[in-house]
Amino acid sequence: MRILTWNINGIRTIPQYHPWNTLKTQEAILDHLDADIICFQEMKTSRQNLSKDIATPEPYTAFFSFPAKKTGYSGVAIYTRIVPCKAEEGLTGLLDIKPPLTHEERISPPASYPCHSPVEAEGDNELDLKDLDSEGRTLVLDFGMFVLINVYCPNDGTDAEDRIKYKMDFHRLLSERSEQREVIVVGDLNACASLIDHCEGEIMLKKLKIKGGGDMAVAEEAFWAEKEGRNWLREWLAEGGGPMVDVVRRQWPDRKGMFTCWNTKISARASNYGTRIDYILVTPGLLPWVKTADIQPHVKGSDHCPVMLDLYDELPDSEGPRLLQHMLTTNAVQVPRLSSKYWDEFSGKQRSLDTFFGQKAPTRKTAGSTQPSSPLSLSPSPPPSSQLSSQASSSKSIGSQPIPVKRKQTQSQVSSSSKKAKPDPEGQTKLSSFFSKPKEPTKPIVVQDSDDDNIDDEDYRLAVRLSLSADTKTASPSSSKSHNAWKALLAPIQPPRCLVHNEPTKELTVTKPGANKGKNFFICSRPVGPGYDKGKAERDREDVDPRYKCNFFKWSSEVKREALRKEV
Incomplete structure (x- = not known):
C-alpha cells in the first residue's frame, strides 16, 4: 500500500504542467x-468553487478542510481508495458537521481532545482552539490499523507577533493530540529537521560556529534556536526524545540534497537549491511495516514535490503471515459523513426550487397606496428625448436619483388621451425617442495634454536629441550619426555581460505590485546555489561561491540608454 503527500500549491495549478x-x-x-491514499496541502480553493470532478472522483473517497475566513488560501484534502471507518476535520474536536458526530463516530476518546484536556500555551496566554482550527490545516482519518493526520503547518513567512504565536500554538496542539494509537503524520511541516535538510546548512553552521567561539555544539544549538519550528520538530522526533520517526531520513540517513521545496521565483529547482520541509512521520510500532520511503523530485506541478511511503502487504509471523488488508478497517459500514459524497450539491438530493434564486424583489406598491414610492416632484418631467440624452451621458445617475411621480390626471384628460393613443407602460420610452435629435449639438471631445512632469525623463530627452539630429541630417546628408542612433533605438536590446563571469545575462520582468511593476531588468544567467551572491548586505564576501549566480543587476532601460549614447 502506498501513501503519498504533496503540497500542490493550488488545485488548479497542476493541470498547467506536463503530464497533468x-x-x-x-x-x-x-x-x-x-x-x-493521496494527501494534498494548499488546495487554495473553497467548497463553492469545487467541481464535481474534483470533489467526488471515482473510485476515490474524498475529504476536505477549507479555511473559515480566507478563500484561495491553505486547505487540505485526502483522496483514498481505502474507505476509512472514521474521519474528522481539525485537531481540536470543535469543528463539526450537521448533525454533530456521535461518540461512536469520533476517532479519539473525549480525554484526547484539547477541549476536554486543555493544552498549555506559552506564557500566560490561553490557546484559542477555534482559531487554531479555522484555517483548514488538518484532516484526521482512522483506518483501524493506524490514524492518519494530513497537516499543513503555518510557515515562517512573517515576523508578526500574532502569527509567531499562532505557529507555536499550532505545533503544540499537533504534538499533544494524544491518540494512544499508531499514527502516521504526513504533510508540509514548514520546518527543517536537521542541517542537512537546508541548502545553506553548511554555510549557516560555519557562521554560527564563528559566533559561538568555534564550538560546534554551541553552533548547532544556535541553529535550532533560530526558528521555533526547527526546535519543535527536533523535540517531536525520536532523535530528540519524541514519539515520531522520520521514515524518509531513516531510509536515507546520509543523503544530501534530498529537498522537497524550492523557490520558483529564482529558478532554484533547476540547481536543487531548496529545503526539506515535507515529511512522513510514523510511530515506532509501524516501522516493521515500512517497506520504503522517498521523495519524488521528478514530479512537477508545484514548488514542492511529493513524498511517498510504501507498506508491506504482509509480515511474517510465528502464527502465520499478518496481512495488511486484514489489519486495515476495510469493511466499514458506511463512508464517514465528512466525505464530500454527502454534500448536498453532489449527493443527488432534490433541492427546493427557491434555493436556485436569490431573494425576491420587494413588492411594488399599488397606485392606491397612501405612502408614495418616491418624493413628489413639483417640476414637470423632462421629455423622453432629454431623458434619453441624460441617460446616455451617465448611466450611474439612473439608480441614484428618484423617479419623478406623475400628477393625477383629470377625467377629461384621461378620456382625451385614451382616444388619442394607448398609454405607455410605466417607465417605457417610445421608440421614436431613440431617433430624436439632441437639442444642442454634441461638443467635440478635447484631449488635453498631460501635465505629468515625469514624461520629461532621460529617455524622452534622448529621443528629442535624436529627432533634432534627424532634422540636421536632412540639411546635411553627409551625416550618418543620426541614422545609426535611430537604428540603435529600434534594435532589440543586446543583453550585457555580468562582471564576474563575463557571460551574457538574462532579462526578466518585475511582477511584484509597485512602482516598478512591468519593468524589465538583467541579472546573471547562472543558477543559484549554496553561496550564490545575494549582495553584500546578505552574503559575506568570504562565503560567496563564484560557481553560482553573481549579484549583477541592471535595468533594461539603462542598458538601452548606454547603447544609444554610443551612437549619438
Whole structure:
C-alpha cells in the first residue's frame, strides 16, 4: 500500500504542467500519482468553487478542510481508495458537521481532545482552539490499523507577533493530540529537521560556529534556536526524545540534497537549491511495516514535490503471515459523513426550487397606496428625448436619483388621451425617442495634454536629441550619426555581460505590485546555489561561491540608454 503527500500549491495549478495537462479529469490525475491514499496541502480553493470532478472522483473517497475566513488560501484534502471507518476535520474536536458526530463516530476518546484536556500555551496566554482550527490545516482519518493526520503547518513567512504565536500554538496542539494509537503524520511541516535538510546548512553552521567561539555544539544549538519550528520538530522526533520517526531520513540517513521545496521565483529547482520541509512521520510500532520511503523530485506541478511511503502487504509471523488488508478497517459500514459524497450539491438530493434564486424583489406598491414610492416632484418631467440624452451621458445617475411621480390626471384628460393613443407602460420610452435629435449639438471631445512632469525623463530627452539630429541630417546628408542612433533605438536590446563571469545575462520582468511593476531588468544567467551572491548586505564576501549566480543587476532601460549614447 502506498501513501503519498504533496503540497500542490493550488488545485488548479497542476493541470498547467506536463503530464497533468494531458489528463482530462481529476480521476486521471490521481491515478497517475499511483497511490492508495493521496494527501494534498494548499488546495487554495473553497467548497463553492469545487467541481464535481474534483470533489467526488471515482473510485476515490474524498475529504476536505477549507479555511473559515480566507478563500484561495491553505486547505487540505485526502483522496483514498481505502474507505476509512472514521474521519474528522481539525485537531481540536470543535469543528463539526450537521448533525454533530456521535461518540461512536469520533476517532479519539473525549480525554484526547484539547477541549476536554486543555493544552498549555506559552506564557500566560490561553490557546484559542477555534482559531487554531479555522484555517483548514488538518484532516484526521482512522483506518483501524493506524490514524492518519494530513497537516499543513503555518510557515515562517512573517515576523508578526500574532502569527509567531499562532505557529507555536499550532505545533503544540499537533504534538499533544494524544491518540494512544499508531499514527502516521504526513504533510508540509514548514520546518527543517536537521542541517542537512537546508541548502545553506553548511554555510549557516560555519557562521554560527564563528559566533559561538568555534564550538560546534554551541553552533548547532544556535541553529535550532533560530526558528521555533526547527526546535519543535527536533523535540517531536525520536532523535530528540519524541514519539515520531522520520521514515524518509531513516531510509536515507546520509543523503544530501534530498529537498522537497524550492523557490520558483529564482529558478532554484533547476540547481536543487531548496529545503526539506515535507515529511512522513510514523510511530515506532509501524516501522516493521515500512517497506520504503522517498521523495519524488521528478514530479512537477508545484514548488514542492511529493513524498511517498510504501507498506508491506504482509509480515511474517510465528502464527502465520499478518496481512495488511486484514489489519486495515476495510469493511466499514458506511463512508464517514465528512466525505464530500454527502454534500448536498453532489449527493443527488432534490433541492427546493427557491434555493436556485436569490431573494425576491420587494413588492411594488399599488397606485392606491397612501405612502408614495418616491418624493413628489413639483417640476414637470423632462421629455423622453432629454431623458434619453441624460441617460446616455451617465448611466450611474439612473439608480441614484428618484423617479419623478406623475400628477393625477383629470377625467377629461384621461378620456382625451385614451382616444388619442394607448398609454405607455410605466417607465417605457417610445421608440421614436431613440431617433430624436439632441437639442444642442454634441461638443467635440478635447484631449488635453498631460501635465505629468515625469514624461520629461532621460529617455524622452534622448529621443528629442535624436529627432533634432534627424532634422540636421536632412540639411546635411553627409551625416550618418543620426541614422545609426535611430537604428540603435529600434534594435532589440543586446543583453550585457555580468562582471564576474563575463557571460551574457538574462532579462526578466518585475511582477511584484509597485512602482516598478512591468519593468524589465538583467541579472546573471547562472543558477543559484549554496553561496550564490545575494549582495553584500546578505552574503559575506568570504562565503560567496563564484560557481553560482553573481549579484549583477541592471535595468533594461539603462542598458538601452548606454547603447544609444554610443551612437549619438
